Amino acid sequence: MNTFELAILVWLGSLVAGLLGSLTGLGGGIVITPLLALAFGVDLHYAMGASLVSVIATSSGAAAAYVKEGFTNMRIGMFLEVATTVGAVVGATMATRLPASRIAIIFGIVLLYSAYASSRTISAHAAAPPDRIAKLLRLDSQYPSVEGPKAYHVRGVPAGFSLMFVAGTLSGLLGIGSGALKVIAMDQAMHVPFKVSTTTSNFMIGVTAAASAGVYLERGYIDPGLAMPVMLGVLLGSLMGARLLPKTRTARLRTLFAVVVAALAVEMIYHGMTGRI
Amino acid sequence: MENAANRWTDQRVETIVANLLRAGVILAASVVAFGGALFLIRHGREIPHYGIFAGEPGDLRSLPGTLGGAASFDGRYIIQLGLLILIATPVARVAFSVIAFTLERDRLYVGITLVVLAVLVFSLAGGRF
Numbered sequence: 001m002n003t004f005e006l007a008i009l010v011w012l013g014s015l016v017a018g019l020l021g022s023l024t025g026l027g028g029g030i031v032i033t034p035l036l037a038l039a040f041g042v043d044l045h046y047a048m049g050a051s052l053v054s055v056i057a058t059s060s061g062a063a064a065a066y067v068k069e070g071f072t073n074m075r076i077g078m079f080l081e082v083a084t085t086v087g088a089v090v091g092a093t094m095a096t097r098l099p100a101s102r103i104a105i106i107f108g109i110v111l112l113y114s115a116y117a118s119s120r121t122i123s124a125h126a127a128a129p130p131d132r133i134a135k136l137l138r139l140d141s142q143y144p145s146v147e148g149p150k151a152y153h154v155r156g157v158p159a160g161f162s163l164m165f166v167a168g169t170l171s172g173l174l175g176i177g178s179g180a181l182k183v184i185a186m187d188q189a190m191h192v193p194f195k196v197s198t199t200t201s202n203f204m205i206g207v208t209a210a211a212s213a214g215v216y217l218e219r220g221y222i223d224p225g226l227a228m229p230v231m232l233g234v235l236l237g238s239l240m241g242a243r244l245l246p247k248t249r250t251a252r253l254r255t256l257f258a259v260v261v262a263a264l265a266v267e268m269i270y271h272g273m274t275g276r277i
Numbered sequence: 278m279e280n281a282a283n284r285w286t287d288q289r290v291e292t293i294v295a296n297l298l299r300a301g302v303i304l305a306a307s308v309v310a311f312g313g314a315l316f317l318i319r320h321g322r323e324i325p326h327y328g329i330f331a332g333e334p335g336d337l338r339s340l341p342g343t344l345g346g347a348a349s350f351d352g353r354y355i356i357q358l359g360l361l362i363l364i365a366t367p368v369a370r371v372a373f374s375v376i377a378f379t380l381e382r383d384r385l386y387v388g389i390t391l392v393v394l395a396v397l398v399f400s401l402a403g404g405r406f
Contacts (some may be wrong), residue, residue, distance in 0.1 A: 004321030007313070036327075043330040053360055057306070060298045060366040067295035070288065078374060078390050085396040111289040138385070170381045206367035207393065214400030220332030224356035225325065226299070230358070235306055 003225060008122070010040065011229035018058065018237025023250055024257045025198065026081060026118050027179045027205070028234045029055040030111065033266040037104070037277060042226065044100040044277055048175030049221030052209050054234035055177040057115065059206030061235055070144050071199040075191060079137055080164045081204055085211035087168020092215035095173045104272030107174050111265035114180045115258040124189045131155040134190075143196050152193050160190035173211040175221075177205035288379040297373070298366050305363035312347075312355025319352060368397050 001009075013035050014028070021028030029051050036047035066072055093101060134140055134154040140148040163185035167178040179201050186197035216222055271277040336342030337357050346354025371394050380384040 002322050003325045004317050005323075006325055006327075040327070042327040043332045053363065056363055056367060057302060060363070061302045063370070064295040067291045072291070074291070074374060075386060078371075078393060080339075081371075081393045082389060082396075085393055085400075089396060089400050103340060136380040169360060174368060197295070197296075205402075206374075207371055207397070210364050210367040211397055211400045214397070214403065217401075218338055218403040220334075221336050222337075222357070222360060223327065223355040224312070224337065224360065225316060225320070226327055227360055228309050228316070228356045231363070232306060232313070233308055235302070253386050268388075 006040065006208055007225070007229045007230070010036065011233040013039070014054065014230045014233025015240075016239040018054070018234035019241045019244075020237075020253070020257050020260075021234075022058070022062075022241025023245060024249055024254045025179075025250075026114060026254075026261070027055070027177050027259060028058060028238055029175075029177045030180075031261060031264060032230060032234065033107065033175060034111065034268050035089050036226070036230070038264065038267050038271065044103060045095075045219075045221045046226055048103075048143065049216050049223060050227040050230040052175040052212055052216055053227045054230050055175075055209045056206050056213065057231050057235040058208065058238045059177065059202055061239060062242065063206070066199045066202055067198065071196045072194070072203055073139070073141050073196055073200050074203075075137070075141070076139050076186070077200045077203050077207075077231065078195075079180075080137065080161060080185075081128040081207050083161050083164035083273060083274045084171065084178075084204055084208040085169030087165040087170075088172035088208050088211035089215060091169035091172025091174075092212040093172075093174075094169070096215070096219050098173075099107075099127075100277050101272045101275050104277040106170075108265040108267075108269035108272065110170055110174060110176070111261050111268060115261040115265065117180050118254060118261075119258050120251065123249060125193070133156065133157040140194075141196075143193055145158050150193075152196070154192055155263065156191065156192050160185045163189055168208050168211070171205075171208045172215070175212065175216070177209060179205050191192060294370055294373045294377075298370060299394075301362060301366040301369065305366070305368070306361045308359030308362060309356050310359075312352045312357075312359060314352070315350065316356060317354030354397065368394075368401070371397060 018028035032051040033047040035217040139154040142151045167181040171178040181199040186192040347358045
């Protein structure tokens with residue numbers, strides 16, 4: 001297979017990954033690295049570099065649509081970014097020191113968890129009383145609803161902040177957006193309304209990935225010939241997904257995608273354990 | 278009242294920033310696509326070696342090197358330039374948030390945002406401890 005043929009196939013694969021990622025809300029980035037490493041035999045470091053770039057593309061590309069909705073809470077996002085960006089630099093530095101086989105195993109475990117997390121239903125939170133730390137940091141806000149602006153109170157700030165550090169570390173270590181973990185940290189630990197969690201998470205993913213990108217670039221993980229079809233494919237796929245989303249029934253698609261992610265997880269762990277990655 | 282004014286500034290700055298981000302992504306994707314076309318025309322028939330990690334050459338890992346290569350119309354360097362524009366988009370968003378929080382006279386968040394910006398600059402400068 002020559003460079004041209006590989007570019008076309010990688011572009012197509014990335015397009016499908018971006019489309020499914022955006023329709024299911026899991027993000028396309030998470031399957032890019034296993035796809036490149038397992039199906040195309042790309043070295044794990046190059047695969048992670050290309051995946052990281054595509055994560056930034058989808059995050060920035062979707063920002064305009066999200067801002068119009070008015071759900072993003074910039075204070076929550078920016079405060080938690082302190083944890084995710086520091087985590088990302090730590091994770092990216094770890095990635096340069098750990099053997100690829102070990103990274104593949106961790107990747108597989110994170111994939112398994114993401115598949116499980118995506119299959120769970122969203123729980124509604126009871127109205128919580130104001131929390132002292134959240135008040136101090138002015139994290140409480142409101143979001144638009146059909147009955148007008150709805151106020152919400154944030155809690156569990158230390159737990160959320162710690163989970164965000166983990167999310168950032170995994171993002172840098174694996175070249176992913178860690179969107180699933182970010183949403184869990186906000187939704188479950190901090191009781192941020194789900195829609196606010198997902199849109200704020202989208203903003204955070206891009207900033208976190210940029211924090212890893214510096215380290216990846218300097219270590220030579222980002223190969224232009226490979227990142228080019230991945231970035232263009234994922235970007236187009238995720239934009240198509242955003243268009244199709246209101247017209248698509250996603251329940252079955254989510255299950256299907258979760259099964260694919262779980263299968264990739266098992267492959268990654270197996271390859272890591274047998275030292276084939 | 279003060280809260281309503283904040284919200285208004287927030288929303289306005291956010292809308293400007295969102296449009297800038299979209300423009301940044303479109304620009305980045307166009308540059309990457311142009312560089313990609315040049316790269317495939319020149320190197321499309323070669324056999325790729327992505328299976329073995331060698332690391333990119335030094336020129337592709339720094340801004341001056343990338344700019345120099347892009348100026349001589351090397352496809353790979355033009356792609357890399359597009360990727361650098363892309364990586365700059367979230368950084369620009371954080372920088373604009375500093376301005377937004379300054380307009381709101383929110384010192385606490387100007388400080389928090391500057392910390393985030395500092396981490397980003399540290400990483401983009403190579404991120405070596």
